[in-house]
Amino acid sequence: xxxxxxxxxxxxxxxxxxxxxxxxxxxxxxxxxxxxxxxxxxxxxxxxxxxxxxxxxxxxxxxxxxxxxxxxxxxxxxxxxxxxxxxxxxxxxxxxxxxxxxxxxxxxxxxxxxxxxxxxxxxxxxxxxxxxxxxxxxxxxxxxxxxxxxxxxxxxxxxxxxxxxxxxxxxxxxxxxxxxxxxxxxxxxxxxxxxxxxxxxxxxxxxxxxxxxxxxxxxxxxxxxxxxxxxxxxxxxxxxxxxxxxxxxxxxxxxxxxxxxxxxxxxxxxxxxxxxxxxxxxxxxxxxxxxxxxxxxxxxxxxxxxxxxxxxxxxxxxxxxxxxxxxxxxxxxxxxxxxxxxxxxxxxxxxxxxxxxxxxxxxxxxxxxxxxxxxxxxxxxxxxxxxxxxxxxxxxxxxxxxxxxxxxxxxxxxxxxxxxxxxxxxx
Ligand code: GLU
Ligand code: MG
Numbered sequence: 442x443x444x445x446x447x448x449x450x451x452x453x454x455x456x457x458x459x460x461x462x463x464x465x466x467x468x469x470x471x472x473x474x475x476x477x478x479x480x481x482x483x484x485x486x487x488x489x490x491x492x493x494x495x496x497x498x499x500x501x502x503x504x505x506x507x508x509x510x511x512x513x514x515x516x517x518x519x520x521x522x523x524x525x526x527x528x529x530x531x532x533x534x535x536x537x538x539x540x541x542x543x544x545x546x547x548x549x550x551x552x553x554x555x556x557x558x559x560x561x562x563x564x565x566x567x568x569x570x571x572x573x574x575x576x577x578x579x580x581x582x583x584x585x586x587x588x589x590x591x592x593x594x595x596x597x598x599x600x601x602x603x604x605x606x607x608x609x610x611x612x613x614x615x616x617x618x619x620x621x622x623x624x625x626x627x628x629x630x631x632x633x634x635x636x637x638x639x640x641x642x643x644x645x646x647x648x649x650x651x652x653x654x655x656x657x658x659x660x661x662x663x664x665x666x667x668x669x670x671x672x673x674x675x676x677x678x679x680x681x682x683x684x685x686x687x688x689x690x691x692x693x694x695x696x697x698x699x700x701x702x703x704x705x706x707x708x709x710x711x712x713x714x715x716x717x718x719x720x721x722x723x724x725x726x727x728x729x730x731x732x733x734x735x736x737x738x739x740x741x742x743x744x745x746x747x748x749x750x751x752x753x754x755x756x757x758x759x760x761x762x763x764x765x766x767x768x769x770x771x772x773x774x775x776x777x778x779x780x781x782x783x784x785x786x787x788x789x790x791x792x793x794x795x796x797x798x799x800x801x802x803x804x805x806x807x808x809x810x811x812x813x814x815x816x817x818x819x820x821x822x823x824x825x826x827x828x829x830x831x832x833x834x835x836x837x838x839x840x841x842x843x844x845x846x847x848x849x850x851x852x853x854x855x856x857x858x859x860x861x862x863x864x865x866x867x868x
Contacts, residue, residue, distance in 0.1 A: 443470070443501040443518035444631055446532060448838040449480050449846065450711065450762040452631065452868055455499055459514070462503065469498030469521055476520075477530045477838045478845075481711065481762075481865045486845035488837060497521065497528055505628055507598050515598075515635055517628045529834035532766035536624050539770045539831075543777055546671070548689075550776075551620035552769055553603070553666035553753070554630040557761070558637060558867075559654040560584065560612045560646045565863050567655065568646070573611040580607025584614065587644040591616075594636045600629055609723075610659035620668060620750050623773060627765045630663075638868035650866040652709070652760035653716045656855035660717030662724055663761040665769060666742065668753040669693055669776060677752035678744045683789055684732050685743070685752065691786035694730050694739060694754060696779015697772055698787055700830070701728045701738055701758065704771045705810055706821030707831075710843040711762035712850040713862050715812030718758075720795035725757025728808040731790040738810065758810060761866050767835055774830035814847035 442456040443465055455470040464470075474495045478486040485491075499518045506516035520528035527534045543550055562568055573580060581588060588605060595602055595616075603617040616637075618629055634650065641648045653660045669676040671689050680687030686694065701708075709718060718726045723735045730739035735757065744752035759768050778784070787806070794807050802809065811817055821827055822840045850858055 442513060443499060443516050444635065445476070445499060445518050445520065446631060446764045446766060447477050447479055447842070448532070448764060448835070449842040450764050450866055451479055451481065452634070453479070455518070462501070462506070465501040466503035467500070469500035472497045472499045472520065478842055480842050480846050481862055482846070482849065484845065484849070486841040488841045491838065491841065496523055498523060507632065509598050509636065509639070510594070515632060517631060529832060530838050532764045532770065532835060533624065533627070535831055535835050536627060536766045536770040539773050539777070540623055543773060546777060546781065548669055548671045548777060548780065550623050550773055551668045552623045552626040553620040553750070554618045554626055554765070555662065555664040556616045556618070556630060556633055556637070557608055557661040557663070558614060558648040558650050559610055559661065560587070560614065560641060561649050561654070561863065563645055563647060565647065565860070568612050570611055575607070575609040577607050580614075581605070587640060587646065590643065591637065591640045594640050595633060598632060598636050600633050600636060608659075610654070613659065613661070620666065620753070623769050627769055630765050635868045647864055648867055649863050650761040651713060651859065651863050652711060652762050653713045653855075653859045654863050656716060656859040659722055660724060661761050662757060663759045663763060663765070664755050664757050665759055665772065666753045666755045667772065667776065668751055675744070675751055677741065677754060682786065684741060686741070689780050692779045692782070692784045693776035694741070694779070695784030695786045696775045696777070696782070697754070697756065698728060698730055698739055699779070699784060700775035700826060701810060702808070702820055703824035703826045704775065704821065704830070705758070706817045706843055707771045707827070707839055708756070708759045708763050708768050710814070710817060710821070710839060711760070711862070712814050712846045713858055714760050714762055715814055715817070716855055716859070717760055718810060718812040720809070723757065726810050727790065727794040728810050729787065729790040729794065730754070734790060734793070736793050736795045737790055764839075767831065767839070771827065771831050778830060814843065814851055818843045818847060
């Protein structure tokens with residue numbers, strides 16, 4: 442099975458018998474251009490460029506194929522035109538291109554993904570649950586059989602786990618994946634989601650990767666940790682800036698923070714995403730940065746004995762409705778843009794901004810990122826910065842799907858919307 446993630450964050454796939462593996466990798470399997478624009482309600486957000494006419498080829502990356510057992514192998518796939526040229530709407534291809542742009546400036550990146558999901562009943566309803574203790578041992582024991590199988594299945598698939606815990610939301614579990622080169626890291630996040638989906642089904646459950654599985658409770662984030670090196674030197678430690686960041690590291694953080702209002706539509710663009718973006722829910726809704734600040738959109742994590750992977754920045758605003766490849770791509774492109782343009786590092790926010798009044802926030806220049814889907818999508822559409830960072834093709838496909846979704850769904854009551862979309866980002 443070869444998977445791809447589209448502009449609405451949906452995981453799409455084609456499968457072939459093993460004997461056709463080489464054909465999947467070389468010639469590719471047919472896919473209509475509308476794959477890019479399938480929306481969460483199965484409608485298609487047609488544009489002038491994405492129509493019923495034309496055909497693409499989905500090519501399996503044969504080097505990344507993993508045997509998942511039970512007769513299924515998995516691999517990520519990229520979009521090409523029929524003449525073999527890469528399709529610029531391919532988010533995985535975009536991420537590869539950004540990695541090459543970084544390399545041309547002697548910058549290398551590693552990305553670590555956090556996967557939060559809520560376990561639900563097979564019909565999508567909440568599991569009966571008399572009590573849930575955030576980060577509780579009881580949650581891990583409650584789902585012991587599922588988690589034991591998940592450990593085995595991820596290990597068999599070659600997915601290393603950094604840690605697993607019971608999260609804040611009811612029946613919410615989090616897995617952290619170790620840092621890896623950006624495309625490998627995003628592929629592994631998709632693979633992990635695939636494995637989670639299969640194992641949950643074996644235990645008569647489903648895993649919701651919705652930003653808001655249930656209205657009125659904590660959402661699912663899809664935080665990404667970025668570490669950067671230039672000429673082999675880390676950018677977020679051993680420098681002379683705040684908390685040891687280097688000049689390039691400071692400019693990278695400055696580039697990301699400045700870009701957030703432009704690129705938010707690629708990080709939290711769904712019709713549901715805004716409901717998660719509340720101060721106090723650790724979803725990083727404040728457009729600022731701070732050391733170990735869980736209310737900041739960008740949290741600086743220091744290296745050292747307690748963090749042998751080294752210093753990194755965690756972008757907390759991302760949710761699992763985002764396309765994992767284009768979210769990494771746009772953030773890395775923003776970091777590089779900051780480095781090349783010498784972006785200024787804004788003042789650090791060392792305290793909890795969710796405790797500040799609107800006047801205090803304004804006085805300190807801390808903006809709240811908007812929760813209104815129309816505002817978020819329009820900002821992306823209008824942004825010359827976003828278009829410069831990742832190109833028109835991906836921006837336009839993202840805007841088309843997200844705009845269609847919020848126009849058709851945004852009027853629904855939050856509870857109805859959460860229920861309807863609870864499982865669309867699942868596998
Ligand atoms: N579930 C929170 C979110 O929606 C994040 C909690 C945490 O910081 O891990 O982003
Ligand atoms: Mg978490």
